Amino acid sequence: xxxxxxxxxxxxxxxxxxxxxxxxxxxxxxxxxxxxxxxxxxxxxxxxxxxxxxxxxxxxxxxxxxxxxxxxxxxxxxxxxxxxxxxxxxxxxxxxxxxxxxxxxxxxxxxxxxxx
Amino acid sequence: xxxxxxxxxxxxxxxxxxxxxxxxxxxxxxxxxxxxxxxxxxxxxxxxxxxxxxxxxxxxxxxxxxxxxxxxxxxxxxxxxxxxxxxxxxxxxxxxxxxxxxxxxxxxxxxxxxx
Numbered sequence: 001x002x003x004x005x006x007x008x009x010x011x012x013x014x015x016x017x018x019x020x021x022x023x024x025x026x027x028x029x030x031x032x033x034x035x036x037x038x039x040x041x042x043x044x045x046x047x048x049x050x051x052x053x054x055x056x057x058x059x060x061x062x063x064x065x066x067x068x069x070x071x072x073x074x075x076x077x078x079x080x081x082x083x084x085x086x087x088x089x090x091x092x093x094x095x096x097x098x099x100x101x102x103x104x105x106x107x108x109x110x111x112x113x114x115x116x
Numbered sequence: 117x118x119x120x121x122x123x124x125x126x127x128x129x130x131x132x133x134x135x136x137x138x139x140x141x142x143x144x145x146x147x148x149x150x151x152x153x154x155x156x157x158x159x160x161x162x163x164x165x166x167x168x169x170x171x172x173x174x175x176x177x178x179x180x181x182x183x184x185x186x187x188x189x190x191x192x193x194x195x196x197x198x199x200x201x202x203x204x205x206x207x208x209x210x211x212x213x214x215x216x217x218x219x220x221x222x223x224x225x226x227x228x229x230x231x
Contacts, residue, residue, distance in 0.1 A: 041227065051218055
């Protein structure tokens, strides 16, 4: 079975400071990993994904994430946070080995709050 | 590209009535569509997976007779909440996959309130 953990319910950061939103995963085989962002009363917007290749993945709006196989982590990062980055962030995984029929398993979400 | 729409964006219905939510892929053919339910400040819970032309696969604990899913074409899937009750009030989100890419493309969600 595949699972995702986002250990922080909320992350607070000052605008202009770097931000990190943590994600760890568990799969039987190799993972496909994703980050999505959700604004209030909206669907999910795709930020970035790791499928294979370079461990550092760059995505939308200046976000990036680093795949660390030994630590089974895929933390989301941004060098300089903006107030407009304040939203709910979800990490998701799909297990390549089992296929899962494209089924994604989501973490519980981390609320990011960027303050002036 | 890869836009998914949902209709309606919000709906209020009376207890005991049925509500249909549509999910459309606007600029691509969706071989697979997914339906999720999200409670306030919680994660997305997968309800079912549907492939065009075949019966939906429901997750454990989801009543298939209550949440009817139809995926009649490569661009349209519908979720019908039958005999809705207040506890069915939630935010319902659909997503679509093409089968050739790895990501899912999400709709904007439908807020259902049952009074």
